[in-house]
Amino acid sequence: MTTALYVSTQGKDTWSGKLAAPNAEGTDGPLASLAAARDAMRAGEADTTYVRGGTYHLTQTLELDARDAGHTFTAYQGEKPVISGGEVVHGFRDEGNGLYSAELAQRSDLDLTVGGVRQHVAQTGVRDPANPATSGWQVIGDAPGGAAKGVFTARGTVPEGIVAHDGLKVQALDYERLSDRIADVTAIDRGAHTIALGQESQYDLRAGGTYRLLNDPALIRDAGDFAWRESDHRLVLKPQDAAHFEEQGVVVPRLGTLVTLNKTHDVTLSGLTFTDGRWDGAAVVLSGGHSNELGGNTFSNVGTGVAAYASTGNRIAGNTLHDLADSGITLEQASDGNRVYANVIEHVGTLVKGGGGITSVGSSHLTISHNDISDTARYGISLKEWGDGQLNEDNLVEGNRVRHAGQETADGGGIEMLGRSGHDTHSVIRGNVVEDSGGLATARGSGEWLTDHKGWGISLDDLTSGVTVDGNRVTGTSWANIYVHGGHDNAVTNNAGVIDNPSDSFIRVEWVPKAGDLGRPADNVVTGNVIEGAQPMDHYATLLTAGTLTLDHNTVHNAPAKGAADVVADHVVVTAAGDGTHDADWAAAGAGGFAAGAELTHFW
Template structure:
């Protein structure tokens, strides 16, 4: 006789939903064992006093999103100890036939989108422009032209030959567009292609009017495939066509087309725990874990790969997103909006995001307050590392803290982005803090009206944009920025203190303070305090500041390794870095900078490695099962 476990339910790829779900594995005579589906475990927890489900290793292909609500308060979906359960929102495609030239095709009932993987590696949708692997940000794009009636959000003109005459709109064909400022991209189905007038129209309006010099690429047609690792849809016979890098094994490795946008979606669920799971194969236009409302949820130790946005918090409060690994994302890492307040996002590794949609952030919030963003490692993002936006539409950001994060190689495909941004259109004091972060290589890319690429264009290290006020920026290290390491664009009462900046180009000042003329006289910054900052350069710099109608400010006690001083107590001398030639910008014990009132940064506290768990912010989970 088998004794069942009344303290938890189990789910296994070897299970059956007709069983009790109380056993971690099938019993010897095959009459009882774990459940087969998360839906069955959810329903079982709702109808019992059991609040925990352990999920065994293996891949669970979801045909529909797992939905949770207030009936699931306090429940947990946890990985079985030592095992890796994978939730996949993708369709496994088989039955490929060779077409020669390295191409293989298989029939699909519904057109694929832009999210296709082989062997767990995201593939590239074939496109009109040829991609150069050595210049992925600028290659593969065509320059567009405004129509005869001027810039439009719904159409643009293209040059003869850029779009093949044989290319016709179909269910899978999309176009991705950027205006010249490259602030945000849009992806729309192609409505019409007029080869006579060289005009393309979009099904959905772009965010910005498309001016001459903007960029576009038409994607996802099989006739556009050039290189291994690309795919496209062929509407004439309803087939997915791929050109795999490893033809002999690609079908066995697994060809997966993402179908679901969200794998788990909550509505008003509180005190929910989701730990140790892998979320995979979800569309770029969805959030793998989508939470709406509720509070006190825990999302920890999960792996998000080949999904769109990893986690979205829509009005979800007081929750923890910690210790997760998010990689190869079509869009964003963690997104917060609609007064998602009091959340803690810490000790996550977020890398290679925005592989399809370019305008987002590794961690972003709109109208989110009391947020802690701490000790995250962020690398390879096309626009922002961390961004908090307030558009003066009632969604305000207050009292957010961004500290001890390590943010590298961001802002590489867009302009006016970079490491950490706060945007405060209301001009009201935010009371937020940016401290102890390391920001290196913050990019900046745009185009001009003549179709030229503008590199190192508005790639800020830290940006207090459009009237952002009342923010403390202290003890940060910024290097490899474009236009400025720390940017104050309007706004009042901001404090910049004891930050270290290393400029790679003589024309890029460490600190830039600027008026926002389009917002009127009130947008002239006031009461900016810039004290005890340390500026250096890979080359001698002309000045470590740029002041453009800066309004009232206090700027004093700063140190420049070379260049010129500004305030009466500013100085110019060697600060005493430990070994700047090898990238060590810590201060020696007897560094002259220390006698100037500057203190060293807390280097060992930065990033995931700098995180030290405590009782109030647990990070590692020890599953009992």
């Protein structure tokens, strides 16, 4: 019985695929494509395909379905196969002034890599590499007819020569910087200073918000900039290394999704590198299936790494995801019972600013544990329920290490749960380490940058209820280490926090006015926490219509007691390592501290 097939860049799809390398006669050997291996496994007895090193350029998505149950695609031992969704571009001509161009049959968009490094789509505004979050944005002005979602007024003059054309896009954020919209530009009215979007923003685009036009050659300024020239269908690039950029490899991502698992079960993808995916897609999509495994893979220069829709009981573990245009791992539409653990996720939201390292909408019974997440535009981990009937229940967020989240938006931060229905979620956030949650917005009207603005460490937002927040270490946040916004029966216990700014707090509890009486907090508990003020403070709690609240038995330094049984310490109580009680747990936070052993070994 043949239980394995092989795929190689030296292979042929007319061969049997039963050999790891071509035979001496050149008459048989490995297959050349993943699609051919998929079909051969469906037709035969093999259940595993070993993918040899090299780059495999897909021209269409590899689609797996119920016929592929029990099958595995895995890296050949010691080798690193790369699955690319991009088109390699050749034939550049020198246009002078450092610019080179190549004709394309299909227009490019907002993604381009040279030598495996993401380049910068040309944009309005001067981009400063030393200040990437706040540079290169233009300010939205007052709209005579009032703010709108589909059109906004640009403050100042839209650059001459820029007209609406196929490929020109705009990215716009309201001043609260809660959500961005990247849309086609359908019209520019220079007289009225207005720009119209082909797709409406989630929020009104009000004066003081920010925007940038993208993907026009007239905006190319710095080395690494690129754009699409509609007039002659050419990609225009200002390379950083004019002498060698083409031999390094110029790749335009074409596929949004490289692999789909549609109603599959017990399919494994391991040891593979997924790259060159479009900014608006997900490299691997799981839809409607269950019990699949994604382990030990690498995702880079794609939109989102993994997206699951109504796909349950999967394991997503031990992967490395970096330099992602949008998000790391997303779980939506009742993707219940999934386990997401021991992943390393960094540099998330390089283009789209509203996502996060690991995000969920309307999914329950999740375990999100021992992940390392760093450098995200908005969230580290976010679990949302919008009150549309898709609930989040019985979720566990444990032992994660989240650093430098919320670097380009506000009201996000390290770990968030949002619950619009106010139902009891029975969820737990425990043993996590959250450091530096950022927070960035612009001032209403003026557009001046507001740093350290609503950068929560752990946020229970919009009526989130029934959550236990226990044994976490939170430092380097703005406004509050832990935020309770409405909601009831939340317990904030045994956490340690350092408050850097006297105007900020360890705990902030407030109501949600737009929700009426339902938005009034009730029966929340804040006890047994260890709280350190980096400098003397007037308080450690901000309470704004906080409702019925038990706030007591906390140990504080550099701040006065709030509860009758609080203990005021006369020395530092939270050190760089911890608070002396949870140090071992916090040292084990993140992917390096995962101790499941055999649960990961078969992925490599």
